[in-house]
Amino acid sequence: MRTFINVEDIGDLRQALAEAEEIKKDRYKYQELGKNKTLLMIFFNNSLRTRLSTQKAATNLGMNVIVLDVNAGAWKLETERGVIMDGDKSEHLLEAIPVMGCYCDVIGMRSFAGLTDREYDYAETVLHQFIKYSGRPVFAMETATVHPLQAFADLITIEEHKTKARPKVVLTWAPHCRALPQAVPNSFAQWMNAADVDFVITHPEGYELDPKFVGNARVEYDQMKALEGADFVYAKNWSCPGVTNATDYGKIISKDMSWTIDEAHMAVTDNGKFMHCLPVRRGLIVTDDVIESPNSLVIPEAANREISAQVVIKRILENM
Ligand code: CP
Numbered sequence: 001m002r003t004f005i006n007v008e009d010i011g012d013l014r015q016a017l018a019e020a021e022e023i024k025k026d027r028y029k030y031q032e033l034g035k036n037k038t039l040l041m042i043f044f045n046n047s048l049r050t051r052l053s054t055q056k057a058a059t060n061l062g063m064n065v066i067v068l069d070v071n072a073g074a075w076k077l078e079t080e081r082g083v084i085m086d087g088d089k090s091e092h093l094l095e096a097i098p099v100m101g102c103y104c105d106v107i108g109m110r111s112f113a114g115l116t117d118r119e120y121d122y123a124e125t126v127l128h129q130f131i132k133y134s135g136r137p138v139f140a141m142e143t144a145t146v147h148p149l150q151a152f153a154d155l156i157t158i159e160e161h162k163t164k165a166r167p168k169v170v171l172t173w174a175p176h177c178r179a180l181p182q183a184v185p186n187s188f189a190q191w192m193n194a195a196d197v198d199f200v201i202t203h204p205e206g207y208e209l210d211p212k213f214v215g216n217a218r219v220e221y222d223q224m225k226a227l228e229g230a231d232f233v234y235a236k237n238w239s240c241p242g243v244t245n246a247t248d249y250g251k252i253i254s255k256d257m258s259w260t261i262d263e264a265h266m267a268v269t270d271n272g273k274f275m276h277c278l279p280v281r282r283g284l285i286v287t288d289d290v291i292e293s294p295n296s297l298v299i300p301e302a303a304n305r306e307i308s309a310q311v312v313i314k315r316i317l318e319n320m
């Protein structure tokens with residue numbers, strides 16, 4: 001594996017889950033694999049879980065790790081071609097990327113969607129510049145449209161907590177005060193479509209995800225109907241993906257608080273487990289009672305981020 005962006009990059013999901021289980025039993029089994037190898041983690045945006053879990057995963061594999069917060073100490077980077085750089089951006093990404101590649105063996109990068117230009121975001125322009133110009137294997141730590149390390153960790157968590165061979169998994173939109181990217185729901189949908197689950201997506205009209213991520217999922221606009229009998233409830237806010245109305249891309253088009261996951265929503269599930277990638281805003285996405293209940297999996301999900309990252313980095317190292 002040289003890039004990790006989409007579910008296809010990990011290959012057979014059963015094998016990937018078996019590898020995750022093996023690593024969880026002994027995180028230090030492959031310490032020699034990363035000896036004298038360096039991971040560079042580049043953040044254009046904030047992070048708590050991704051930075052800690054990915055760094056831990058890489059050190060479990062014996063790697064050295066460098067973390068670069070581009071907006072806190074590095075030169076401000078220009079990402080567009082054809083601009084006269086007479087503003088506050090001192091360096092162009094097209095020089096910075098190959099320079100960064102000189103100091104490492106593997107790159108993990110985080111760069112969120114700008115949410116103003118759908119075409120630019122969905123082309124994954126920054127990610128593909130890293131892949132093209134760094135000369136290094138690159139894995140996504142949440143890009144403009146995908147967050148595969150999160151989706152893989154979510155799948156591991158569902159596998160560990162399911163009580164049926166084919167559980168019902170519902171991805172539900174929930175309200176938020178800020179416009180958020182679609183990366184988490186996109187990847188979650190992509191990975192659930194590839195997994196052996198009964199997958200349903202529910203959201204208000206206008207929040208349709210890009211068809212390439214929706215795939216064969218059932219879309220239900222009645223949230224309560226969607227949640228009936230659910231084994232897993234995956235709540236997430238996302239801004240308008242601009243599928244049915246391109247001019248609304250990146251906007252908040254609903255703040256309907258009846259979509260906040262509370263005990264009444266969980267009551268129609270089949271003793272459903274609550275999931276969210278975190279960070280989560282209580283009172284908007286979910287009530288205190290639901291997130292603090294014994295059926296909340298938010299902490300095991302976060303813990304599994306170390307495991308998903310370790311499987312991915314291990315695969316990359318094995319391919320070098
Ligand atoms: N879920 C997740 O990616 O968390 P961070 O943004 O804190 O890394």
